[in-house]
Amino acid sequence: MVQQPKLMNLTKAVIVGTSIGTVIGGIYAYYNIQKNKKNINLEGTEREMMLLKYMPPIKTSREIVSATHIPGLKFTLFQYQTCPFCSKVRTFLDYYGLSYDIVEVNPVFRKEIRWSSYKKVPILLTKEKDDYRALNDSSMIISLVASHLQDRSHTIEDLTKFYPSIGMYDEEGNFKFEIINKYFLMFNDQTPNKIVIKKTTEERRWRKWADDVFVHVLSPNVYRTLNESYKTFRWFSVFGNWEEYFPTWERILVVNVGAIAMWIIGKRLKKRHRLKDDVRQSLYDEANYWLQNINKKGTTFMGGHKPDLSDLAVYGILKSIEGCDAFEDLLANTKIGNWYYAVKEQVDTHAGSAELRR
């Protein structure tokens, strides 16, 4: 008899709990259905590239001034210094000795790219005549600018039309906008000869490998343990010059939030990309795979006697972790150092600028 009220309380609690659960579940399901409906409508549609009539009022962090000047064209790179995709774009611009401004984006608040509907970095803002165009996606940026460098009569404006960003579902069923031909160079009406076709096809394959495979072994390696993750973020803070660009409290927040979040995310990424239990081994395996394929050619670079876009991509990605333990371990346990420092020499001396003068 005495137990009855307790039973009633328990029944009540179960009913209330179930009702709250049902309501929350319902709201979540409704939200997902609405999102899916919106995405289904967006499937196959094109996301317009952003065209601005003015420069967003954001302070430039620093200017990279090099010898190669393309009349009438100015670049501003919105980036995180240690993002592998941003490092890839910088490597490409530096190899060709192109000048550009850098805006360092705060990775937590991202207020420097509030003006953009695309919320990732890198974004390369190009100024041509009076138009500012926001180019998204590192590989598309590189393909588009490389296409312009090989034939300047094709303006950035002309070339953007060849890289539409289309809404689609990926193999895992996630909706995204993708530029499917982002690894293609545009030759327009000049049909390249067989040798050039063979070379660019191979270059494309390795650029894609850099984005689809190689880049994914980095995060689980640099955020392997909480301690390593903190070390990595402290190094990012130094290499990215955060002390100069962000207030102290923002910097402390980014280091702490970033280190913990990335340590957790790193574990998920390890699973998603099916890395080995010892993630260092996966890093060495991929680096060796890359080196074996260069060795098969018997040349210094994948591109032959000078780096091609795939050498620049793999180097740029690797450079983003240069101060981390994972990088030191990689140099100590593989022979990638020879190739890496050979590319570094070419990039630091802007060796590609000679091709532009021809």
Ligand SMILES: N[C@@H](CCC(=O)N[C@@H](CS)C(=O)NCC(=O)O)C(=O)O
């Ligand atoms: N496919 C893109 C990937 C860019 C990307 O994922 N960037 C990361 C930084 S490494 C980003 O901005 N993530 C969103 C965020 O930080 O909130 C590219 O190649 O540019």
